[in-house]
Amino acid sequence: MHNHGAVGLPLGFTLLRLILLGAVTVVAGWALVRPFVPAASGLLTRRVVTGFAGIGGVVVLLIAEATWMPSLAAVALIGLLAVPPALRGARPVLGKLVVAAAVLVTAAAGAWFSGPPSSFAYITLMAAFVGVSWLALCPPTAMVRVVGAALGVTLLAGLGQVTIAGQLTTPATGDPxxxxxxxxxxxxxxxxxxxxxxxxxxxxxxxxxxxxxxxxxxxxxxxxxxxxxxxxxxxxxxxxxxxxxxxxxxxxxxxxxxxxxxxxxxxxxGPEGPDYASAVLAAKLTGKRGDLPWPALTDADAEALRGQVAAIGGPFTVLTDDSRRAAEAAEVVREEAARRGYAVTPGTSEVLVLGGTPPSGARHHLAPWLVPPDLTTPEARRYARTLSAAFPGAAPSRSGLAAWAG
Structure with a gap:
């Protein structure tokens, strides 16, 4: 029922994720190693570190889709990331680093209250990239090394947080x-x-x-x-x-x-939505796509309904909902009842349920798709166990078992 042309992984986001992983690896690795290397960084090293930090910070901004961040804050962030790669020589810029961090933290604190829960991790990554980028221009004093190592740990922690929270996942486009x-x-x-x-x-x-x-x-x-x-x-x-x-x-x-x-x-x-979702859930648990047909009245269902009409053997009530399947089933039931001379009338003690909530105090006859599935076979038991582990509390359904087996 899905449009197959819409399904696939978003390539652009996948590339951004790979770039972010590479940037964190380079920048955090350099920051953590620097305390053990007494010599000052050469021009090439500084260019590589500041370049990766700048790219990483911008990629975080794109991945976060930071519409919650004020425009001026985003511009300031990009400026703070773009300047260090353009500076050639090493210089003591701890004062500039403090100013840059103050500007970024102030803007981030204001944005935090309107951002999503994941915004804190994104802000942490942005601030750490900015900090390391400017620290790369500083002489390797003890304070610079300690602050750099702390920012390296912060980068790894921020990346771990957004990864654990699922913010770097790439759900298949258009698939449940x-x-x-x-x-x-x-x-x-x-x-x-x-x-x-x-x-x-x-x-x-x-x-x-x-x-x-x-x-x-x-x-x-x-x-x-x-x-x-x-x-x-x-x-x-x-x-x-x-x-x-x-x-x-x-x-x-x-x-x-x-x-x-x-x-x-x-x-x-519509009322068939949960039944369809149950089948989709079962299909997903098998590792298959969630591309399934919408619930419909099958020939087997129609034949089973005729058998139920014959078994009731007298006046009965038909309870339906506004789904297409229930409407088609009601037509089959009424035709079979007319053929057998049985009256279909409201308020009887026998109720054939095709949809909706059955009334209390009556004898209910459930349509085939409303009857719980037979879980006595090995395959059905595997379905029930897997469903219980993957989605606790979800009850097995006939549509789910059919999707699991099919």
């Missing part, structure tokens, strides 16, 4: 996203379907939280009848961005990249 994030006292599993521009289903573990595409656009993830976990609907714009999650005031973000080609399948806000 499955991830686990640290949020509050326990991790939260997140499934985004279809992970394309437009409305998306966000399925999470059964934890009270809110999700959204911006910190001021959060909606609560709520339980849904007949399902497990929690569900929310979030609009994702085109291009790489972030999905925000808030749990009792603790916030984090998940990188998303819906691409530019909108979802062409049925409206995921």
């Amino acid at each position: 996203l499955l991830t686990r994030v640290a949020l509050g006292p326990s991790p939260v599993d997140v499934l985004v379907v279809p992970h394309m521009p437009g409305w998306n289903i966000v399925h999470t573990t059964d934890t009270p939280l809110s999700v959204g595409n911006a910190p001021n656009a959060l909606v609560p993830a709520l339980p849904r009848d007949g399902t497990t976990g929690r569900w929310a609907l979030v609009w994702l714009p085109e291009g790489r961005g972030e999905l925000w999650l808030d749990r009792a005031g603790t916030r984090t973000t998940v990188p998303v990249d819906p691409g530019k080609v909108a979802w062409t399948g049925p409206d995921v806000r």
Whole structure:
């Protein structure tokens, strides 16, 4: 149901990530080794270090997509990174370093309150790149070496933080996203379907939280009848961005990249959305793409429904929702009931459930796709075990088992 032309890794972001890893390796390695090398750095070494630091700082700015940073702060940052490579000789610029750090930290502190949770790690990386770039021009005094080594450790720590937080991941564009994030006292599993521009289903573990595409656009993830976990609907714009999650005031973000080609399948806000998401989750757990057909009434389902009508053997009520599958199933049921001379009328004690929440006090007959799957086979048990480990609390479904086996 997906557009295959929209799927793939964002090459530009992958290159930025590789450049950042290389820049941190060169700059942090030099800063950590310098305390053990008494001689001053030569011109070539200074040019290499300041050049890598400048490139690394700009790449962090691009990866962070720092729209939360004031424009003047971004300009100042680029200026502080661009000047050191142009200076030829070594000079005592500790005073300039203090001024540069003060300007950057002041701007960063103001931006922090409007930035995402990951902005602190990005600001740390930017500040460390600026600091090492200017320190490369300083004579190798004891203080310069100690400060440089501290900034080298800071670079490695900042890179580790954004890596652990998943900010350097490259989700497949236009393919459903499955991830686990640290949020509050326990991790939260997140499934985004279809992970394309437009409305998306966000399925999470059964934890009270809110999700959204911006910190001021959060909606609560709520339980849904007949399902497990929690569900929310979030609009994702085109291009790489972030999905925000808030749990009792603790916030984090998940990188998303819906691409530019909108979802062409049925409206995921409909009642079949969770069943489709269950199948997508199973497919993702097998390592396959999440490109699956939308739930539909199969010939086997129709035949099973006719058998249920025959088994009920008298007046019964049909309960449906507004999904296309339920509407087609209701037509099959009514035709079979008419053929057998059975009355289909509301308010009876026998209810054939094709969708929706069944009323209390009646005998329920569930449609085939609403019946829990048979988990007695070895393959089904593997599906249930894998699902329990990967997405705790998620219940196996018939659609999920079919996607797992298929």
